[in-house]
Amino acid sequence: MKLYKLILVAFILGLVFTSCTNDDDVNSSPLPLGDYEDGILISHEGNFGQGNASVSFVSYDLQTVENNIYSAVNSNPLGDTAQSIGFNGNLAYIVLNVSNAIEVVNRYTFESVATINTGLNNPRFIAFANGKGYVTNWGDGSVATDDYLAVIDLSSNTLTTQTIAVVEGPEEIVASNNTLYVAHQGGFSQNNVISVIDATSDMVSSTITVGDVPNSMQLDNSGNLWVLAGGKPSWTGEETGGKLSKINTIDNSMTSIDFADTEHPNHLALDNGTLYYYMSGSVFKMASSEITLPSSAELTGLNFYGMTVNNSVLYGVDAVDFTNNGTLSTYNLSSNSLEASATLNIIPGGIYFN
Template sequence: MNVNKLILMALTLGLVVTSCSSDDDSSTPVVPLGDYENGILISHEGNFGQGNASVSYVSFDLQTVENNIFSLVNSAPIGDTAQSIAFNDNLAYIVLNVSNSIEIVNRYTFESVATINTGLNNPRFIAFANGKGYVTNWGDGSVATDDYLAIIDVASNTLDAQTIAVEEGPEEIVSNGTALYVAHQGGFSQNNIVSVVDASTNAVTSTITVGDVPNSLQLDDSGMLWVLSGGSPAFTGSETGGKLSKINTADNSITSIDFAMTEHPNLLVLDNGMLYYYLAGSVFKMDDDATVLPTTAELSGLSFYGMTVRNATLYGADAVDFASDGELEIYDLGSNSLVDSVTLDIIPSGIYFN
């Protein structure tokens, strides 16, 4: 082999090695967003009036469980009665019902970003639209005329001076980006409507009559709003059964399926075209195009205070006796079998995928 060929081979090999090295060097490592990404956040109400609300983190593989993460990160208690959590970009908004406040944290590190502790009165849930956060407030739960939506400017995480007056007992709220839908359970009483709010004008444009005491809302990809109503309980003296309603948000037309008078379902969840709900210690499943209710439960013998489903896996929060540590139970809905359970803090309720 002559010298020229040897030189050419050496140069070629050098180019190949340099090319491979450059490719390796240019790869960008994945930087973790924080200790609490890729897992599940669980809000805990804690004991009423005792200021021991908390949030737990459970990794998706269930190998890591950390309770009371707000206090661990911020060296301070979070407040009284964590009612719900909602995400907006990298922030988590934790609504504290009895504290009349909202703690805003980085959802991945749980470092405190801001606290809103004025302008709220019995806050419950929050949804986002048009650069604003909308918080349902009961006001005095025994007064029918002081209920409202508080409005948060998410750029500054401060409350707007404006509020939106609504009918009694606003509870869960969802958004499709342009409109907000508010379920009115009725505060300490009973109500039977869903309010529709235009996010561009902050005005209530209509109210839709559903079943008594609507407790759950789900929006599907086709623009249908699913509303599960529990019905008026027996202690009211005028018991009514639950109702599952489907509202076409294009024209607010509605179709419904009735439960029996003594059946009071809650915890409606939508996953991959299937609806799940909780009734009397059991979980039922039905297609979203079904016209009758299922007669056979998927799971029974349960005691859930909160529930969600993701990719045919059910996550249920068991508050046990409402004084001891609660449990997160995980079920495979393919086999309807318990996968695992983990111990949490006191009164777990909301389950959120982070």
């Protein structure tokens, strides 16, 4: 009888333990972070001066599209000319060029967290290093001496009194540990400089001369900085071709490949050791180990206003006529075939994976 009771108790305890274990398994399942987790965010400039900038959420298969998510969640317009978006942890920083503001939202729910609307003058792009945010500002695009980086205190999402003066036309900015790299296109003119900034001292430590009008940058897994310059356009009267540069970020040494004088590439992307760029309606690819440019395109007949590549899928946005709704299209780069297309809002520009 005693043995029977012991067996019965052991059986009941086993059931309880199993039940608790199963409950724990259920309870340990990660909860969704928000409606806009696990998809693509698209920033839209909107029409200049009309305050109709927006952000769209798109599923990876492009079957689900939700436009105007900031306005839908916060019951307010986003602002004028969404230039770019930067991610820091669970927050997204939406840089509004004409509004001279940055809207800070939870990147997964898009609920407003803060608005930064002082100390900015023609803001363009944002990056994060050493616990701070850094925003490129043109100032007056026709004045060569008022360009700067604004510095954000991320604990309060307010601008510090610190600014970093830089040369004309700072645009894209990327961070590698505590070093920032800023590409200077030149504002309303043309420039050919990369500023290297120490995020510890918040000072420009050096500058690197690259091709004319550097428009996009990528960091590879070895820490090399790839810079694509578009060259001066023909309307300047002194047309120059593009240039692709690889910068060793340890000593800032550089190797470059020149394009023809009439070739003006843009939208540099890097995926699994392969470089992609857009030029004259076509997409080209080359291994990062190559020392010559590709002789033929992978895709042709395109009209991209923005482009990136992720896991061998190319994502490109078309602003169409800059008045009506634009589109997002995806291409399988294994077969170079169109996979899907979706209609978005007015003037889509930035593509961000959330």
